Amino acid sequence: MLPSLDSLAEAVINSFFDPRQLLDEAFNALPNLQDVAFHLGFRKGIEKRRAVLPPPIEVLNVLGFDTDWKRMKAPARIQVERSWSDERIRHSLRRLKAKLSVDISDRPPSSRPEGMPHRSPLSRQDTHDTRSSSMIVPWDRSVVRSSAGSNDRPDVHSPTSYRIEVWMSTGLNATTRADIRHLQRSYLPPQASPVHEWLTIMLHRRAQSAFRYIFTYSAHQVQVPLLSVVHMSTPASYHPALVLHDFELLNAAHALLKHLIADGADPRFQPPQRRSNQAGLIDEQYAHENNTTPPARAIQRTLAPSGSWRRVLVLPDDARVDVAEVQDPSQPTQVAIDGKVVGLYRTLPRSLALVISAVGTPHEHSAEHVPKFPLLEILAPAAADATAPATISIPDLWAIVYTLHTLLHTQETIPVVLDDPALHSLYYRTPSRWRLPPTPPSHSGWPDNPVHHHEHPSPSRRPAKRSPPPTSTVEASKRLAAWTAVDRHILPEHKVIGIGSGSTVPYVVERIVAQGKKVNKDRVFIPTGFQSKELIVNAQLLLGDVDQYPVIDVTIDGADEVDHDLNCIKGGGGCHLREKVLAEAADTFVLVADYRKNSSVLGTMFKQGIPIEVVPFAYTKILQNLHLLGSPNAVLRMAKAKAGPVVSDNGNFIIDAPFPEEMMKDPYTLLTRIKMLTGVVEVGLFCHMAKAAYFGNQDGSVTIKWHDGRVEQVRADKSPLVEKPQPVLSVPDPAPAPAADPSHGSAKAPPPATAAAAANAPAEPATKAS
Ligand SMILES: O=C(CO)[C@H](O)[C@H](O)COP(=O)(O)O
Structure with missing residues (x-):
């Protein structure tokens, strides 16, 4: 429930100049930062109520971003002269509309103002500010006020400029959400455990958590978030990286390790108490480090050198973690557990530290800013050795993270980047040492669970108008997938529903209609293109658009091919721009397809290439660039019944770009590379977006691949079609897989296999428009 604007305005007024209180209020009341931004920044109503904007708060690097990150933030600046009175500052702030960033700067003081400490109590940032004029200084109101007219002698420690900025995100966008899912899958153990849950919740809600932690930390001047997701761009790669910062990581790593190594006796996770010992380490577990008999399952720090190795940790299961002597920090240094090298770390070039530490600050992409700490990569x-393992197990990874923190604990911040493509295939192994029985994945999953079937009476039990049975196995399996997905994901409480494109989607609409007029009357349906708009209108459902409903409960869409990670190729029908917008807007995005689309590596079944929507005037250049990128056979998609190219619903051209298998194995990297080409509007690779993919099978069963790696089979006798067995399931398939045919529409339309079938065939569901 959102609070009323009145109560929020009240909170804002009452907490003026008290950022902690303000944000606490806001966070208690609002579900996410988007709303904070919206209510505090963008509502004129607040202004009318004479509320003020949020006071200056230093918030750095709070959120992940994507290439459009600027759109996610609402910076605004106000210059405040030191001589201004409180009233005048307030007045200016009140006038600042629809903005969330406040930058207060003044001329360099000629002197240390009266009452101003030699170093502000929050002085670590100050010293940075004097050097680079770019770091954010906490605003001490009394400093601003009292500075005018002082004749005190200059103070080298006083900042020469006060610069205060407030950055609030307007929320996570779906790309970032997809990144988080990807990272969560890559770096956390695939099991339901309290620690796992805790970490995933932190990932998902990192905006809020980060904010909270920033406030906790700001008292200690540690202005870093717990986690951020950034896109790392290096000449060789462009992909999301999880950047783990600071002490909280230590807690997380510690807890996770403990849990991973424990024999299951410690099911409830409590973040460790934070108590610093003399070395500045969190010592909940280290109180015993001088004891001869360590308690069971404590992680012990032991910084003993032995030859060219240094023992850093003894893990709760007595495994020893050693780190090789660092020769050259930029070269990989080995980390071994029980004498076996499990991973490496190295210090990345300073330019990357600069990139990472500027994320979310105004200095992003600029060189003004001086990175404080080197960036470590695992x-x-x-x-280092091609014959060595190319993967790290998740427990080992966290052991390395923890080891690095133990080694480098004197740093205020220890950014660690986990972004090596090899790490994308982190595996979860359970050798005896880790004693972790793999927990069978729970059906309930987290947080966006599969629906509770029992709460939702299947529409098949209601009298519903049925369209005639499909005439081929392929069509029957499309319907099977569509119906099963609708039954499971379109629940009565879902009011805004995205409808995708393609030949499977008519069955989705059919099943939704079968849920009855009563439930559908207060639903709105958002189309992904001309075809789905027609379907919605013809089914007499209420049509809406994504600009009216930017948050969709569920979007169901077809796909051209789906891999094991639920990455998919879409856009065979040229609708992938709108499809992606609707997929991103949806809380739950579900794919439906027949068995031919179920694949392990994209491009093996759907060979015509990745559909890429491009602005028309740039197509030749983009084709050239795609050839260079690794797709020499990329072509402009030509229309069938018209001379010239296919023109999308958005007036753009479509290029089909087949890439070699090696590149298709890492679709996310490929996606980001193609997307970076100027003139590309959208790429038909949907990575880590779907929650589930439903494939109808030839035998009447349904295979469901879930986003967390589970694969579920719905037996034929449990399928929604079983009530009324479909008569024609034995007609052979038209083709094992969609052929490489640039005219997607005709390639997909399943030809009736026999003349008899064709004669009996009732009107086929609409195929996509091309
Ligand atoms: O992405 C799409 C259109 O742009 C379609 O969803 C995709 O091509 C699958 O279509 P079909 O269900 O006909 O195989």
Whole structure:
């Protein structure tokens, strides 16, 4: 429930100049930052109520971003002269509309103002500010006020400029959400455990958590978030990286490790108490480090050198973690557990530290800013020796993270980047040492669970108008997938529903209609293109658009091919721009397809290439660039019944770009590379977006691949079609897989296999428009 604007305005007024209180209020009341931004920044109503904007708060690097990150933030600046009175400052702030960033700067003071400490109590940032004029200084109101007219002698420690900025995100966008899912899958153990849950919740809600932690930390001047997701761009790669910062990581790593190594006796996770010992380490577990008999399952720090190795940790299961002597920090240094090298780490070039530490600050992409700490990257052993393992197990990874923190604990911040492509295939192994029985994945999953079937009476039990049975196995399996997905995901409480494109989607609409007029009357349906708009209108459902409903409960869409990670190729029908917008807007995005689309590597079944929507005037250049990128056969998609190219619903051209299998194995990297080409509007690769993919099978069963890696089979006798067995399921398939045919529409339309079938065939559901 959102609070009323009145109560929020009240909170804002009452907490003026008290950022902690303000944000606490806001966070208690609002579900996410988007709403904070909206209510505090963008509502004129607040202004009318004479509320003020949020006071200056230093918030750095709070959120992940994407290439459009600027759109996610609402910076605004106000210059405040030191001589201004409180009233005048307030007045100016009140006038600042629809903005969330406040930058207060003044001329360099000629002197240290009266009452101003030699170093502000929050002085670590100050010293940075004097050097680079770019770091954010906490605003001490009394400093601003009292500075005018002082004749005190200059103070080298006083900042020469006060610059205060407030950055609030307007929320996570779906790309970032997809990144988080990807990272969560890559770096956390695939099991339902309290620690796992805790970490995933932190990932998902990192905006809020980060904010909270920033406030906790700001008292200690540690202005870093717990986690951020950034897109790392290096000449070789462009992909999301999880950047783990600071002490909270230590807690997380510690807890996770403890849990991973524990024999299951410690099911409830409590973040460790934070108590610093003399070395500045969190010592909940280290109180015993001088004891001869360590308690069971404590992680012990032991910084003993032994030859060219240094023992850093003894893990709760007595495994020893050793780190090789660092020769050259930029070269990979080995980390071994029980004498076996499990990973490497190295210090990345300073330019990357600059990139990462500027994320979310105004200095992003600029060189003004001086990175405070080097950035460490964790690599799989194969990075140094091709014959060594190319993967790191999740427990080992966290052991390395923890080891690095133990080694480098004197740093205020220890950014660690996990972004090596080899790490994308982190595996979860359970050798005896880790004693972790793999927990069978729970059906309930987290947080966006599959629906509770029992709460939702299947529409098949209601009298519903049925369209005639499909005439081929392929069509029957499309319907099977569509119906099963609708039954499971379109629940009575879902009011805004995205309808995708393609030949499977008519069955989705059919099943939704079968849920009855009563439930559908207060639903609105958002189309992904001309075809789905027609379907919605013809079914007499209420049509809406995504600009009216930017948040969709569920979007169901077809796909051209789906891999094991639920990455998929879409856009065979040229609708992938709108499809992606609707997929991103949806809380739950579900794919439906027949068995031919179920694949392990994209491009093996759907060979015509990745559909890429481009602005028309740039197509030749983009084709050239795609050839260079690794797709020499990329072509402009030509229309069938018209001379010239296919023109999308958005007036753009479509290019089909087949890439070699090696590149298709890492669709996310490929997606980001193609997307970076100027003139590309959208790429038909949907990575880590779907929650589930439903495939209808030839035998009447349904295979469901879930986003967390589970694969579920719905037996034929449990399928929604079973009530009324479909008569024609034995007609052979038209083709094992969609052929490489640039005219997607005709390639997909399933030809009736026999003349008899064709004669009996009732009107086929609409195929996509091309
Ligand atoms: O992405 C699409 C259109 O742009 C379609 O969803 C995709 O091509 C699958 O279509 P079909 O269900 O006909 O195989």
